[in-house]
Amino acid sequence: MTQDSEHRHDMRLTTAAQLERARARTTVLTDAVDDADLIRQHSPLMSPLVWDLAHVGNQEELWLVRDVGGREPLRQDIDKLYDAFRHPRRDRPALPLLGPAEARAYVHEVRDKALDVLDRVRLDERRLVADGFAFGMIVQHEQQHDETMLATHQLRNGPAVLHAPAPPQTRVPVTGEVLVPGGPFTMGTDTEAWALDNERPAHTVDVAAFAIDAAPVTNSRYAEFIADGGYDDPRWWSERGWTHRQKAGLDAPLHWHRDGDGWAYTRFGRTEPVIGDEPVVHVCFFEAQAYAAWAGKRLPTEAEWEKAARFDPATGRSRRYPWGDDDPTPRHANLGQRHLAPAPVGAYPDGASPLGVHQLIGDVWEWVDSGFHGYPGFTVFPYAEYSQVFFGGDYRMLRGGSFGTDAAACRGTFRNWDHPIRRQIFSGFRCARDVTPDAL
Numbered sequence: 001m002t003q004d005s006e007h008r009h010d011m012r013l014t015t016a017a018q019l020e021r022a023r024a025r026t027t028v029l030t031d032a033v034d035d036a037d038l039i040r041q042h043s044p045l046m047s048p049l050v051w052d053l054a055h056v057g058n059q060e061e062l063w064l065v066r067d068v069g070g071r072e073p074l075r076q077d078i079d080k081l082y083d084a085f086r087h088p089r090r091d092r093p094a095l096p097l098l099g100p101a102e103a104r105a106y107v108h109e110v111r112d113k114a115l116d117v118l119d120r121v122r123l124d125e126r127r128l129v130a131d132g133f134a135f136g137m138i139v140q141h142e143q144q145h146d147e148t149m150l151a152t153h154q155l156r157n158g159p160a161v162l163h164a165p166a167p168p169q170t171r172v173p174v175t176g177e178v179l180v181p182g183g184p185f186t187m188g189t190d191t192e193a194w195a196l197d198n199e200r201p202a203h204t205v206d207v208a209a210f211a212i213d214a215a216p217v218t219n220s221r222y223a224e225f226i227a228d229g230g231y232d233d234p235r236w237w238s239e240r241g242w243t244h245r246q247k248a249g250l251d252a253p254l255h256w257h258r259d260g261d262g263w264a265y266t267r268f269g270r271t272e273p274v275i276g277d278e279p280v281v282h283v284c285f286f287e288a289q290a291y292a293a294w295a296g297k298r299l300p301t302e303a304e305w306e307k308a309a310r311f312d313p314a315t316g317r318s319r320r321y322p323w324g325d326d327d328p329t330p331r332h333a334n335l336g337q338r339h340l341a342p343a344p345v346g347a348y349p350d351g352a353s354p355l356g357v358h359q360l361i362g363d364v365w366e367w368v369d370s371g372f373h374g375y376p377g378f379t380v381f382p383y384a385e386y387s388q389v390f391f392g393g394d395y396r397m398l399r400g401g402s403f404g405t406d407a408a409a410c411r412g413t414f415r416n417w418d419h420p421i422r423r424q425i426f427s428g429f430r431c432a433r434d435v436t437p438d439a440l
Contacts, residue, residue: 008123015132015139016118018408022142023111025337025406026056029149032161035100042156044090045424051082052149054098056142057107058082060114068134069117074109085385114138128382136194136408137382143406150337150404151424153268154255160269167334167343167403170277174215174346174358179435180304182209185311186318187303188375189413198387199413201377202318205303212300212308213430215345215358216366217291220276222283223263225291226252236293241286244421254282254423268340277344279364279428285396285420288367288429300432302370302397302415309353309360309400310412321412322353322360328407333362336406342428343403362405364428365398365416372397372417394419402426 030038030053038050047055058078065071080086081095098106114135121129128134153162183206189195190202231251234242244250255265256274263274283291285299292298300308310318319325323332332351334343342363352358360366372395380388395417401410404426418425 011123011132012118015135016115018139019111019114019118019135019142022139022146022406022408023107025146026053026107026142026149028162029146029153030100030104032153033156037156037158038100039093039097040156041090041093042152043424045422046148046152046155047089047092048097049149049152050100050103051092051095051097052145052152053100054078054103054106055082055084056145057103057110059141060107060138061110063134064114064117064138065110068121068129069113071113071117074113075106085389131193133194134382137196140194140196140409143409146337146406147402147404147409147426151426155424156269158269162268162340164338164340167339167341168347170344170346172346172349176214177211177433178214178308178355178357179211180207180209180308180311180355181313182207185307185316187306187413192320192411192413194408195411195413196386196415197379197381198372198374198415200379200381201375203376205307207303207307209435210300210304210432211435212304212357212432213297214356216279216342216364216428216430217288218276218345219263219274219278219280222253222280222291223274223276225294228294230290230294233294236290238286238289240420241289244284244286245290248421250284250287253280253287275341275344277346279342279345279359281342281364281402281426281428282423283367283427283429284423285367285427287423288427289369292429292431295431297431297433299367299369299429302368302399304432305360305366305368305399306412308355308357312354314354319412321351322357323351328361328410333359333401333407334403335362335401335410337404339403341403342426360400361410361412362401363403364400364426365402365405366400367427367429368397368399370397371395372415390417396420398425398427 030049039048041048061074123129123132184204186202187205188202189199256263264271265274309322312319328335333348373391398416
């Protein structure tokens with residue numbers, strides 16, 4: 001076997017393993033509940049779990065079986081049912097969806113054909129399949145829907161059905177801020193094989209010096225904001241944020257409840273006291289923005305966040321991850337639904353950036369104060385509906401992934417976005433601030 005053919009063989013094995021790992025997670029999330037729960041809509045913000053299940057199969061059929069493989073359609077009649085742009089989530093329960101057994105049989109048949117395509121297709125014949133991109137796109141798509149289904153589980157009522165060990169405990173104390181030096185750095189990527197179009201191309205951004213929190217804002221710090229009347233004082237809120245806070249009746253993060261003099265939260269069917277040193281989760285952009293103002297700071301921009309996460313001052317280059325170029329391991333970050341909660345601050349010292357910023361990857365998605373746009377030189381690939389149609393909308397960016405994000409769909413360049421009122425997602429934040437010349 002030549003070196004080139006050995007590389008292609010290894011790529012096929014790795015890609016097949018990633019596909020199967022994503023499917024194993026989908027199976028856990030859908031087999032954990034009965035059929036009644038699968039077809040039920042647990043929140044108008046979310047699809048029934050059975051819709052997500054068949055949707056991941058339909059996307060796999062569209063891209064891998066029909067496009068890459070050139071095979072005949074399996075179920076062309078259901079394409080419109082599982083078109084996310086055609087049907088808002090709140091309307092999906094009324095559709096004639098595949099039932100649980102039919103959906104499971106469908107995704108199984110699609111996967112068999114997709115793996116056969118992977119065995120036969122040349123992975124260098126066109127851009128869509130170069131380095132296994134189309135297969136990687138489907139891996140990431142399924143893992144993203146797995147995180148969405150995990151969020152649906154968080155919104156369902158009833159006893160706990162998902163189980164995982166507790167995250168690791170704090171290993172090092174992490175407090176205060178880190179100074180990020182001003183100057184240019186490389187944002188985005190040209191080299192990450194499975195990077196999506198909105199992460200491309202790599203380009204130079206000049207960022208002024210700033211300070212950023214060494215760790216995400218914790219529950220205990222956020223509770224201080226609540227105790228100080230933060231939700232009742234319009235000084236800390238933007239005009240839009242204050243209007244939303246009043247309309248939605250916000251007074252604490254989603255899933256928090258008063259527990260005597262403290263707080264408890266319900267997470268995946270279990271109610272327990274809020275853990276003070278965990279990153280706060282289930283807050284919207286407006287809540288994060290108000291806390292930052294109360295703390296005398298602000299939210300970082302997207303470029304600031306990425307510079308803090310990737311810039312190596314010793315070499316001037318941008319790393320794939322804060323810790324370097326190696327793929328994440330359980331030493332580095334809380335990813336992949338390995339745990340069902342954020343880890344306390346200081347639990348992953350091996351995942352810190354060269355500047356000493358911790359837990360930028362995993363635990364909680366971090367709101368940043370930037371809208372969604374394409375980078376200079378952006379080109380659509382392979383379809384406009386993944387990124388371009390969202391550019392310029394009412395979105396704020398989220399970076400870094402959460403405990404529910406798989407490593408296949410999380411890297412230092414990965415970009416997520418959502419409406420600023422959303423908080424059913426696993427979202428938290430850290431603060432930043434400008435620095436004065438004398439601080440430098």
